[in-house]
Amino acid sequence: MKSRIRIIKSGAVGNTNDPSANQTEKTVCQRERETANRVKSWIAEWEERKRLLDAAALSLVRTMELSR
Numbered sequence: 001m002k003s004r005i006r007i008i009k010s011g012a013v014g015n016t017n018d019p020s021a022n023q024t025e026k027t028v029c030q031r032e033r034e035t036a037n038r039v040k041s042w043i044a045e046w047e048e049r050k051r052l053l054d055a056a057a058l059s060l061v062r063t064m065e066l067s068r
Contacts, residue, residue, distance in 0.1 A: 005042070 026034075
């Protein structure tokens with residue numbers, strides 16, 4: 001199974017020239033902060049999966065050594 005990261009550009013869908021919609025739009029700083037937090041969470045999830053995989057591999061190796 002291959003993992004994919006899909007990046008969706010903000011504002012790509014539903015751009016309007018309505019001033020009331022533009023006032024509620026997030027600032028560039030807020031969008032950058034959210035993007036940074038999202039990427040950090042992806043990295044944390046990847047690191048956790050890697051730790052679990054390493055622990056499982058170590059457990060398998062120890063089990064195989066004990067069975068000899």
